Amino acid sequence: MEHLLHLYNTLKRKKEKFIPENTPFVGIYVCGPTVYGDPHLGHARPAITFDLLFRYLKYLGYKVRYVRNITDVGHLENDADTGEDKIAKKARVEQLEPMEIAQYYTDRYHSAMDSLNVQKPSIEPRASGHIIEQIQMIEKIMENGFAYETNGSVYFDVENYNKKFSYGKLSGRVLDDLLANTRELDGQSEKRNSFDFALWKKAEPEHIMRWPSRWSDGFPGWHLECSAMSTKYLGKKFDIHGGGIDLLFPHHECEIAQSVAAQGYDAVNYWVHNNMITINGQKMGKSLGNFITLDELFTGSHKLLVQAYSPMTIRFFILQAHYRGTLDFSNEALQSAEKGLQRMLAATATLDKIKATDTTTASIKNLKADCLQALNDDLNSPILIAHLFDAVKNINAIAAGLYTINKADLEELKNIFQVFIFEILGLKNENTMSSRNEVMSDVVNLMLNLRIDAKARKDFETSDKIRNELAKLGFDIKDKKDGFEWTLLK
């Protein structure tokens, strides 16, 4: 399977040629959401980034197993391994079973992902469904001497681990620096060092989510679930681990430590991180309270939004930036994405109406190679989109009679659009008519035909009235040489 896909590997700090561990199989693990709140714009970024990777790898012919977890236990509210479980807290506040909370927000997440046309992962494991695997992993780590128990809780012994392996190679952190920075143990702590992290936490009496173990009734640490579930489903050595760059430290660093401590080597070949979405230059996040949920974006119900934005607009907005750069939210940027997307999708419709001629004068020769090259260069979707816009320009010019295209080239062009816009970028036309709407469609056509008649009579008062009233209802009407076109905005 010869290709030139290169991915930026955070571990090596450079782009590397992607070579799977076991061609043609590819294993990807991506950190999914902690389901205690509505998914926001930030969640859309890794979902769409790795959806693009998933789709492209499949296009290249790989058999991809994509695992994205649901964190429904173990993610603590506060600082290092104290504080309340996020989901348990929400459950207590709303007087529900923790699993009711998890289920509710999992459903919300799924629904948002469906709207964004994000393909479902091959496996979507839940942390709470893998307690046994996590306990087994802790036992392994303890056997190897890299964990210790205190009062029923088990902690990872970072200092001891660092003697044999090196802690911090992903995030570029040096343990001595961490030591120097955080040497303030209050004696009360169960941890030997502040940077040690919990593998198992003994549950306080009021803690609702708990499982029995040989150490205590308790629950697993947050970092553990990803290590346990990724290796369970993808093997002890798999290809790609993805996630937001904010998870790089400590979460992913700890994952590496856990895997190495348990099995002697890291499970991951390529660490791939998407950057953050910012708002006014600042990271959009829960803690800052400056996030906009996807639902709010879809409905326009947030004070910062001047209008609603469709899921495809959001998707296009995200794909128009490279995944490793920050992307700044603004109404202006969303609106320009909306228009750009509209133009691109309009061209796909135009493409279906183009008639082939004997010769091709439009320049589409290198289009496919250019598109592939863009994706091969660390998934450079903005470059890909730029090439597609060049094609849009050509398509419109052909439609306007400025260029011509022959049959073979037209088929090729249609194929390229199908593959890159719909299959790989995962865009879709949101205005496709359901059968129920066909009647309405006929009515609109009827009105517009009346308008044509009125225009023929030079009864512009009537023709404008029809157009303006339809426009008020949300119809976008364009006159053509041979009739009209309309779409229903919103």
Place this chain on the structure above:
RNA sequence: GGUCUCUUGGCCGAGUGGCUAGGCACCGGUCUGCAAAACCGUCCACUCCAGUUCGAGUCUGGAAGAGACCUCCA
């Protein structure tokens, strides 16, 4: 404080040591009863200072500003 990253035109956002990124907006034109769309064209750029180079927004050094991580976060 430590580690790291970024600074591109009105806005968003790519990229490379020398050749137009792209989108949106604006302006002029073609088309149209008008408008929209489409097409053609114009305009607008690489934070600052110094260096390397025949040539740097692209490499090096410095300055300023911004951000991320170091605590939960996609």
